[in-house]
Amino acid sequence: MEELLETAEKIRTMEIRGAALIARAAASALKEFALSIEAASLEEFNGEVRRGAEILLDTRPTAVSLSNAIRTVMRYRGDDLEAARSSLAKNADSFVERSLMAVERIGEIGSRRILDGDVILTHCNSSVALAIIKTAFDAGKDIRVIATESRPRYQGHLTIKALDGWGIDTELVVDSAVRSVINEVDHVIVGADVITANGSLVNKIGTAAIALAAHEARTSFVVAAETYKFSPETIMGELVPIEERSPEEVYPGISKLAHVRVRNPAFDVTPHRYIDVICTEIGAIPPEMSYLVIKEMLGWEL
Ligand code: RUB
Secondary structure, three states: HHHHHHHHHHHHHHOOOOOHHHHHHHHHHHHHHHHEEEOHHHHHHHHHHHHHHHHHHHHOOHHHHHHHHHHHOOOOOOOHHHHHHHHHHHHHHHHHHHHHHHHHHHHHHHOOOOOOOEEEEEEOEEEEHHHHHHHHOOOOOOOOOEEEEOOOOOOOHHHHHHHHHHEEEEEEHHHHHHHHHHHHHOOOEEOOOEOOOOEEEEEEHHHHHHHHHHHHOOOOEEEEHHHHHEOOOHHOOOOOOOOOHHHHHOOOHHOOOOOOOOOOEOOOEEOOHHHEEEEEOOOOOOHHHHHHHOOOOOOOOO
16 A cells, blocks of 8 residues: 555656556556455455555546546456456556557657658647657657746656757747747647547646647647547536646745735646647547547447
């Protein structure tokens, strides 16, 4: 349990962050926990696993990759405790493996849209959006990237370090400079925390304003999302909970200003009409096809 609590804390404090990594870390933590459970019966084992799953689910509310990962791992079967334990471990391993393969495949599929000489703008730090950029670069395409800082947590700094490490020409801009540079940009490429049933995107705060600027400038807006980032809960119109983080992240010492309240939503919603394409591991799809992904890939339907 100690290790699972440690992983949960790392997800909560964002030492482990980004929807794909959160999902893989949670699946692995639940597996390790299940392997360590000393239970006298299958019922006791099931109860313990459920307790571990709840702790992980409670860490960050927005990214659906977390609940989809836990749900996949929890679909274990077995007539006795050991069979259940090994089925759970197998589910977790196969989720992690499929996740890694999906990111690689999206890199290949998405990079086909990038041409020699293209300028790409990315926001926050998305491992899947970066897979597209790196795959294009590795294929010999001459590209330049503009990365936003992504206040308040500056995930853009992680992005520019990765791009620099790969040797890709990169420019860093403050978030509010997007409108000033958008006319130089060929593709905006961002990751996803959630894709809703109607194809809208929930991603790092600031994404929706970038999508608006791209729409107005007729710049292509590409989302990189594995199928486990699609949200089954939204097929009945359920709203995606948007995480509200600490005011201190935005303005340390804010409590000294008696009349000011900081609002710190971590994510925003980009309507599907501003999205040109969603690159998934099963292909590049229009946002309007999202319900089908939820039905065919995640097994949920109306
Ligand atoms: C990260 C974020 C990323 C998505 C996709 O937010 O919004 O764009 O999670 O990332 P935070 P990936 O830093 O608050 O976790 O493509 O790596 O899954």
